[in-house]
Amino acid sequence: MKIKGKKINHLITDLDDTLSESCKPITKGISKCILCWLKKNKTFAIITMQCFKEVYGNVILPLKEAINKSQSEFHSSLYVFCCGGSVGYKIVFINMEAFVELKYQSNCYKIMKTINSKLEMTEYFKSGYLLKRFRGESISLGVSKLLEYNHRLDFYKKLKNLIEEDSQNTLSMHFNTNKASSAHIISRNVTKATGINYLLNHENLKLEHSVIMGDDFSNEGMDTAMCTFNSKALYISVGSDLGDQGAKNIKKYGEFLHFPEGGPQKSEEILREFLLTTDYE
Secondary structure (H helix, E strand, O other): OOOOOEEOOEEEEOOEOOOEOOOOOOOHHHHHHHHHHHHOOOEEEEEOOOOHHHHHHHHHHHHHHHHHHHOOOOEEEEEEEEHHHOEEEEEEEEOOEEEEEEEEEOOOHHHHHHHHHHHOOOHHHHHOOEEEEEOOOOEEEEEOOOOOHHHHHHHHHHHHHHHHHHOOOOEEEEEOOOOOOEEEEEEOOOOHHHHHHHHHHHOOOOHHHEEEEEEEEOOOOHHHHHHOOOOOEEEEEEEEEEOHHHHHHHHHHEEEEEOOOOHHHHHHHHHHHHHHOOEEO
């Protein structure tokens, strides 16, 4: 993989199934790559559906362990945007200590909590077919694959209408139409692009010098929102899900590399190559 004429200063990436297996800690290899990138004084940002508690265990703790193992001075920071962009943090590392700075918050916790309670009253939840994870500023859902695809898809469509109606259009629901296996409920006024907008407006980030990486650029995929900027970023997909709209947006707004079924292993390979040189000329 060689990208000519591309100067890379900023890495913006999804977490689940991109940097790590879903809801699992990042590997030692990924941890080392992130620390090496930060030592170059370049931007590293993670935009994920995980809440901060999950990110702390899956990202920050592995990084602290890697810093400790290196036995060298380390002072740098990275950005984490949780719950699909609903909450933004700056994590400052001073050796093994990690200091957390809250940058913004969507403030939809109360209504999300109400919706969470209503979900427990649904027939699917009572029957055990619906799995849910309340993440404070968001809710993640899964419908058992024991149900046929059409039944799962129909359930998500009906639930989407109910949630948007019950929340008076303050919340929105996103789900992967290709698999209909998972869905996410977040504040209507935020997407994964919200985190990128913060970096553009407050951290002087230039997208033409950026790599944006994810695994789900399908028609309803959460990562698709990250490719709606009129710039020449480099987009990389390490997943098999690439819908028509995702492909169209990526081709319209930036360069595109697709590695079907690549996953975290491919992401580590990509990061290692970027570390060899960040000026592809």
